[in-house]
Amino acid sequence: MGDDTKIHVAFRFHVNFYHSYRGDRPDESGFGKDIRIIRNTLSLLDGFNAAGVPVCGTWDLENCFSLETIMPEHCPDIIEAIRRRAGDGRDEIEIMSYNNGLLSASNAAEFEQATLRAVTNDSGSGVRDLFGGCAPVVRPQEMMYTPSFIRLYRRYGIEALSLYYSAIPFTCFVPKLTVRERFNPLVMKYPGMESSLTVLPAHNHGDLVDNLSLRCWLKRLRKSQMAMKEPSDLLMLLDFDADDEFWIGMDIPVLKNLFSILRGLGGMINSIKDLPFVKFTTPYRYLSCHPPVGEITVGQDTADGSFDGFASWSEKWSNHQLWTGIERSRVLEMQSFRLAELLAGQVPPEARALMKQSFEDRLKALSTTHFGMSAPVMNRPRLEKGADLVHGSVDKAKRAFDMLKDGILKAAEDGTITILDYTRGVPTQAVAYKTGPSKTLMRLNLARVPERGSVALMDDEGNRIESAVIENDTGAELLFLEESDGAIRRRYRVTGTAGGPAQNRTGGVKAGKTGLSCGPLSVVPDIPQGAVSITGRGDGGAWSIILRSAITYGGRRYDSGGWEVVRAEEFAGGQFGLMKMRGRIEFDSRGTKRAGIEREFVVCAGLPYLYCAVTVGFPRTAMRKYDRDKAKRLQRKWDGNWQEVMPCELMPEFTGSKERPLRVWKHNYFGDISSFGPDYGAWSKNRELDSVNNQITCGWVAVSDGKNGLLLAQSADSLASMAFCPMRTRLAKGGTRVYLNPFGSYTGRQYRYPSAYTGLGRKAAVSGSASDHLKPYAPSYNGRELKFSLMIAPYSGDKPDEKTAGDAMAFSYPYMVLSKSDFIREQAHRSWDRPAFSQPGDEEAT
Numbered sequence: 001m002g003d004d005t006k007i008h009v010a011f012r013f014h015v016n017f018y019h020s021y022r023g024d025r026p027d028e029s030g031f032g033k034d035i036r037i038i039r040n041t042l043s044l045l046d047g048f049n050a051a052g053v054p055v056c057g058t059w060d061l062e063n064c065f066s067l068e069t070i071m072p073e074h075c076p077d078i079i080e081a082i083r084r085r086a087g088d089g090r091d092e093i094e095i096m097s098y099n100n101g102l103l104s105a106s107n108a109a110e111f112e113q114a115t116l117r118a119v120t121n122d123s124g125s126g127v128r129d130l131f132g133g134c135a136p137v138v139r140p141q142e143m144m145y146t147p148s149f150i151r152l153y154r155r156y157g158i159e160a161l162s163l164y165y166s167a168i169p170f171t172c173f174v175p176k177l178t179v180r181e182r183f184n185p186l187v188m189k190y191p192g193m194e195s196s197l198t199v200l201p202a203h204n205h206g207d208l209v210d211n212l213s214l215r216c217w218l219k220r221l222r223k224s225q226m227a228m229k230e231p232s233d234l235l236m237l238l239d240f241d242a243d244d245e246f247w248i249g250m251d252i253p254v255l256k257n258l259f260s261i262l263r264g265l266g267g268m269i270n271s272i273k274d275l276p277f278v279k280f281t282t283p284y285r286y287l288s289c290h291p292p293v294g295e296i297t298v299g300q301d302t303a304d305g306s307f308d309g310f311a312s313w314s315e316k317w318s319n320h321q322l323w324t325g326i327e328r329s330r331v332l333e334m335q336s337f338r339l340a341e342l343l344a345g346q347v348p349p350e351a352r353a354l355m356k357q358s359f360e361d362r363l364k365a366l367s368t369t370h371f372g373m374s375a376p377v378m379n380r381p382r383l384e385k386g387a388d389l390v391h392g393s394v395d396k397a398k399r400a401f402d403m404l405k406d407g408i409l410k411a412a413e414d415g416t417i418t419i420l421d422y423t424r425g426v427p428t429q430a431v432a433y434k435t436g437p438s439k440t441l442m443r444l445n446l447a448r449v450p451e452r453g454s455v456a457l458m459d460d461e462g463n464r465i466e467s468a469v470i471e472n473d474t475g476a477e478l479l480f481l482e483e484s485d486g487a488i489r490r491r492y493r494v495t496g497t498a499g500g501p502a503q504n505r506t507g508g509v510k511a512g513k514t515g516l517s518c519g520p521l522s523v524v525p526d527i528p529q530g531a532v533s534i535t536g537r538g539d540g541g542a543w544s545i546i547l548r549s550a551i552t553y554g555g556r557r558y559d560s561g562g563w564e565v566v567r568a569e570e571f572a573g574g575q576f577g578l579m580k581m582r583g584r585i586e587f588d589s590r591g592t593k594r595a596g597i598e599r600e601f602v603v604c605a606g607l608p609y610l611y612c613a614v615t616v617g618f619p620r621t622a623m624r625k626y627d628r629d630k631a632k633r634l635q636r637k638w639d640g641n642w643q644e645v646m647p648c649e650l651m652p653e654f655t656g657s658k659e660r661p662l663r664v665w666k667h668n669y670f671g672d673i674s675s676f677g678p679d680y681g682a683w684s685k686n687r688e689l690d691s692v693n694n695q696i697t698c699g700w701v702a703v704s705d706g707k708n709g710l711l712l713a714q715s716a717d718s719l720a721s722m723a724f725c726p727m728r729t730r731l732a733k734g735g736t737r738v739y740l741n742p743f744g745s746y747t748g749r750q751y752r753y754p755s756a757y758t759g760l761g762r763k764a765a766v767s768g769s770a771s772d773h774l775k776p777y778a779p780s781y782n783g784r785e786l787k788f789s790l791m792i793a794p795y796s797g798d799k800p801d802e803k804t805a806g807d808a809m810a811f812s813y814p815y816m817v818l819s820k821s822d823f824i825r826e827q828a829h830r831s832w833d834r835p836a837f838s839q840p841g842d843e844e845a846t
Helices: 032-050 063-074 076-087 108-119 127-131 149-155 205-210 214-226 260-272 283-289 317-342 349-365 380-409 628-634 760-765 768-774 802-812
Strands: 007-015 057-061 092-095 160-164 186-189 197-202 234-241 278-280 295-297 416-420 438-446 456-459 467-472 475-484 489-495 510-512 515-518 521-525 532-538 541-553 556-559 561-571 576-587 593-604 607-617 642-652 663-667 673-676 700-704 708-714 727-732 735-740 785-796 816-819
Touching: 007 032, 007 214, 007 283, 032 057, 032 076, 032 260, 057 063, 057 076, 063 076, 063 108, 063 127, 076 092, 076 127, 092 108, 092 127, 092 283, 108 127, 108 349, 149 197, 160 234, 160 283, 197 234, 197 283, 205 214, 205 234, 205 260, 205 760, 214 234, 214 260, 234 283, 317 349, 317 380, 317 416, 317 785, 349 380, 380 816, 438 607, 438 802, 467 561, 467 576, 475 593, 510 576, 515 576, 515 593, 521 576, 521 593, 521 607, 541 576, 541 593, 541 785, 556 576, 607 642, 607 802, 642 708, 642 785, 663 802, 700 785, 700 802, 708 802, 785 802
Parallel strands: 007 057, 007 234, 007 278, 057 092, 160 197, 186 295, 532 785
Antiparallel strands: 186 197, 416 489, 416 816, 438 475, 456 489, 467 475, 510 515, 510 561, 515 521, 521 532, 532 541, 541 556, 541 642, 561 576, 576 593, 593 607, 607 785, 642 735, 663 673, 663 700, 700 708, 708 785, 727 735
8 A cells, every 4th residue: 555655746836027026127136037047947857857757847827927028028938848848748837817916805807807818818828828728726826815716716617726835924824734634635615605616735945944855854744644544645736936046956065965955956856756655746637636635714815925914915005005096996997887887888989998998907007016025115116017007097997987977967967966876896707796785974075165054965855964064184075974775876966055954863973172972982082192992882881992003113112192182073963073183103212203193083973983084194214224235126225123003003892712702804805705713823823913914805804702893994085905904913811802903014923833843944934035025014104194094883793794894885985976066076086196106215226
């Protein structure tokens, strides 16, 4: 039996010539490094095959930027060599995504095109177009996953998903697996998903370091294999970037002779080719004759970035700016489809063409390379290219929207506004987005500040709708409540007179210097410390949330202070209430640096939510503690003293326990709600988590102890992020507490993994140049301004109820307002102001 049982070894090369750390030059500062290393790999594989060693290669390749543009011009020989080896039956081709995109943060249409075009496309850069075919296996860019993939990939002919199960912080987090499970296909399921998907665990160079050498690892694995009650085959799938120097080897005297992994791919193959139990293979060949050996459930949204989540892609200041543009392009598209329905097919061809072009720009802008993995800041030319694509997408979507809007408003009366709801998603054959009831606070910006009491909102029947005009720093806005059954079309008129009596609504809002309240919801500021206490009511009675702001700089946390309530006011007889506070964070060793903070809280009778707008002006500090060589590559400088930013940190009073553990609920861009428990200490050494960002946030995210919960929603009218709310857990009396940090960034200890053997892999991964992507992202906020809006919704129970979730989506993707009144300004999500990414001193880094 032992002779028949093998350990199958597969080498997979992840090809992507479009980098966040490097530019677009055909030399070592750009993709020249990729060309050099991949040519060496192909030469090695050919040489071993010629010598009778049947080693195979597996290639997953990015299409749009690499196969379609860079490689045909600069290295067509690489495409030809891979084509030849695949045609000879030696190598295997797998798919990644057409745009090396943020697939788990894509919507249904973006995901569909990124997946289908990876196989075949009109430009001829699909893997089937170039290589004649591919295995039905996907190795997603940056190992990104969300539970929706389980049902979606099957719809597009994909049988298996391959993700890292690693001993280092470059993995996808799943509970502890046995040796048999770790080196074999598994069935991946998620509660409520009817389908399942095969997952193939993969391993990286950190695991090789952790196990000293490939030969040592395989021999130790062989002992475990033969000690099984029923020994079974195992698959050792080694996967890392095709441009990694690891494939070439490292010229370290003495150590190079002792450790084969330092001699690159050639050294590894030479070290194991004589082992009788080793058989070279490719992932799908193994999967074709080895069925899954177990089942797993992964509720987290994963990526191989810092903290095994979306920190690398969503927590830099520039990430927020680009994603806001992505979201505004999407909102304009969704609203345009709704208008096209109302126009009953009378859509100008120019509008259709612009919508298509906007989608193409957005698909390319969704490349992971425009968002990470670069830390602590992005490569400047790469960021500018991403911004070009985002700006083009928003501009074209807006022009298309305006054409359709004009068609709708042609017959409208002057002075009227129309409120329209719409489906929050563009359906495909695989995804049907649901529409449902919702209720929200409308905030329409006014073109001028009217005299107090001079404006009234009237419906079509002449009834006055309860509303309030609130002056702000840029003018004034009109507030009123609106609700939808999922497809409303309601018309109002804004008049310059008070009009008749408003509809009879009960007020009850109280606003003053000591606090703001509306029913069971209250906000009490702690002056001068600035820690705000928000009280909600759940099944167990009242419970509180503490809100505070802070910066970690130079190894020390600095909390905000010097707070004052600068405005507290009730409107419309207690229907609406507002409280505005201003404070500051003084930091560095002398307290001479100052971040100014403004918080605005709004409540309204009829909605049990707190609306919170936050503005933070971060001061510019001198550029210190940065790597000069890295700064030259990125064409950016930074101040490495910045470590964390907490602009609006929320700490719910509840704690998770063994009986009622904490659970994070999240809504993704495919319309699915999923959850996971952040108690990693149950199966690893991670009892406290310094940062958790495994939550894609289309609209909202929530956390609960099963009895009480807190939901936070973001708004496309303000600032948006694919994963806007990193979290942190801390052990406390009675259980585990969770902190939420919307539009901020945590740092700290990377996770520890149950698959580790020596611990050397993790040590190497978190120290030196190998840990560049794990550095804090707070330096990106240096000298920047941050403005965002939240809906804070305490609720009862575990999962947020449909009403709260629906209201959160109406806040996140606001109802559409079509105005034929010169008194109403356009909604903020109709445009995107391209930020100035460069700062003084950056030019010195080039």
